[in-house]
Amino acid sequence: SYRRGGYHAVRIGDKFSGGRYIAQRKLGWGQFSTVWLVYDSQTSNYVALKIQKSAREFAQSAIHEIEVVSALTKHDPENKKCVIRLVDHFKHRGPNGQHFCMVFEFLGNSILQLIKYNRYKGLPLNKVRDICRCILTALDYLHRQLGIIHTDLKPENILLVSTINPSNDPIRSKTIPILSKPEGGMYNGGGYVVNPIEKKLKQRARRAVARITARRASLGGVRPVTTRDRCLDGIDFRCKVVDFGNACWANRPLADEIQTRQYRAPEVILQSGYSHSADMWSFACTAFELATGEMMFAPKSGQSFSEDEAHLALMMEMLGKMPRKIAIGGLRSKDYFDRYGDLKRIRRLKHCPLTCLLTEKYKFCMNDARDFADFLIPILDFVPEKRPTAHQCLQHPWLNKSSEFSVQNLDSQMSKLQVK
Numbered sequence: 001s002y003r004r005g006g007y008h009a010v011r012i013g014d015k016f017s018g019g020r021y022i023a024q025r026k027l028g029w030g031q032f033s034t035v036w037l038v039y040d041s042q043t044s045n046y047v048a049l050k051i052q053k054s055a056r057e058f059a060q061s062a063i064h065e066i067e068v069v070s071a072l073t074k075h076d077p078e079n080k081k082c083v084i085r086l087v088d089h090f091k092h093r094g095p096n097g098q099h100f101c102m103v104f105e106f107l108g109n110s111i112l113q114l115i116k117y118n119r120y121k122g123l124p125l126n127k128v129r130d131i132c133r134c135i136l137t138a139l140d141y142l143h144r145q146l147g148i149i150h151t152d153l154k155p156e157n158i159l160l161v162s163t164i165n166p167s168n169d170p171i172r173s174k175t176i177p178i179l180s181k182p183e184g185g186m187y188n189g190g191g192y193v194v195n196p197i198e199k200k201l202k203q204r205a206r207r208a209v210a211r212i213t214a215r216r217a218s219l220g221g222v223r224p225v226t227t228r229d230r231c232l233d234g235i236d237f238r239c240k241v242v243d244f245g246n247a248c249w250a251n252r253p254l255a256d257e258i259q260t261r262q263y264r265a266p267e268v269i270l271q272s273g274y275s276h277s278a279d280m281w282s283f284a285c286t287a288f289e290l291a292t293g294e295m296m297f298a299p300k301s302g303q304s305f306s307e308d309e310a311h312l313a314l315m316m317e318m319l320g321k322m323p324r325k326i327a328i329g330g331l332r333s334k335d336y337f338d339r340y341g342d343l344k345r346i347r348r349l350k351h352c353p354l355t356c357l358l359t360e361k362y363k364f365c366m367n368d369a370r371d372f373a374d375f376l377i378p379i380l381d382f383v384p385e386k387r388p389t390a391h392q393c394l395q396h397p398w399l400n401k402s403s404e405f406s407v408q409n410l411d412s413q414m415s416k417l418q419v420k
């Protein structure tokens with residue numbers, strides 16, 4: 001893809017926008033762009049530079065993204081709405097053509113990386129709540145205040161925010177020691193810099209370990225504290241929604257097919273029209289994945305049925321039969337449903353309600369499972385208009401309670417101990 005119309009090749013130390021931004025290292029990439037950690041010599045800050053591929057369609061999409069993110073930043077002067085902030089934008093000419101460049105605040109790892117880092121076991125429910133609150137704050141802002149649909153909400157597009165300094169995210173700083181080991185004078189004007197943030201973090205982690213160990217000891221010692229627990233416990237979880245390349249205004253939908261497969265709402269599959277409530281569906285799938293470490297719906301096509309039909313079947317196995325009116329009401333309904341509202345090729349569904357799944361497969365205790373399902377099930381209504389809004393979800397009691405212990409399943413382990 002590093003050819004005409006494609007990505008712009010960057011070397012460490014390359015300068016952008018008349019020398020203002022200096023490339024430090026690659027942060028990530030997507031279908032449209034590469035993203036770099038750059039030093040802003042004007043403000044002495046680290047920021048993220050997204051360099052779009054140069055071909056016309058990518059340039060157009062960058063113009064659209066700049067329009068959306070500018071609006072997000074402009075209407076949130078206090079930086080409270082949990083969405084990424086645009087700092088600057090410009091064009092850069094290189095051997096592969098002219099590239100639109102966007103400068104964003106520098107954020108931490110994505111929550112997908114966080115899930116992986118936690119070995120796909122699911123995060124402690126208190127952390128899930130923190131993250132859900134941030135996502136819902138962002139969605140409420142997008143939906144109610146700006147009339148924007150994100151259309152691609154998923155763990156990959158939710159990035160952690162560091163509260164002290166961008167480089168204090170322990171997961172990132174373990175792999176990318178940005179401040180502790182300056183390379184070739186690139187950081188802070190050269191020389192080795194002892195990182196006060198790292199010191200603070202270590203102290204925090206040590207205190208957290210002591211706390212958890214004491215808790216566990218009082219429960220008869222469940223399992224030894226791991227590095228993972230320390231890191232997770234040390235982070236004050238705040239996050240922001242990113243990647244507005246596909247976002248659209250609700251009154252101007254851009255595409256028929258939106259969302260990444262596993263987070264796609266039924267009305268999008270059936271092409272019955274979508275609105276803000278499609279983001280809510282993706283939100284519920286994301287929350288489930290945070291709590292369990294696994295995707296809520298991961299459909300695969302079979303010999304006699306498509307991925308779409310498998311997806312609809314999985315939804316109905318968990319949520320019950322789709323109301324007939326909804327099932328047959330979309331432009332593509334005839335591809336999957338007969339006129340009675342039954343799937344054409346997948347006849348036998350194994351009903352597996354969310355609460356059972358949570359207790360049986362993911363070993364939630366009954367109370368946690370019921371409370372979490374009570375929060376999620378209304379958001380997964382097949383009738384888009386019946387789903388609660390982000391604003392309504394923010395009032396839900398599940399978000400405002402707190403589990404006493406920070407390690408998931410500790411509650412359920414405790415209840416087992418009490419039974420004995």
Ligand code: ADP
Binds near residue numbers: 027033048084104242
């Ligand atoms: P694309 O539109 O090409 O998918 P994204 O905006 O999703 O690009 O960015 C690609 C990747 O770059 C993200 O998944 C993330 O890992 C990283 N990234 C993007 N923005 C930032 C940021 N502000 N701070 C840190 N990393 C970022």
Ligand code: MG
Binds near residue numbers: 030031157243
């Ligand atoms: Mg992306």
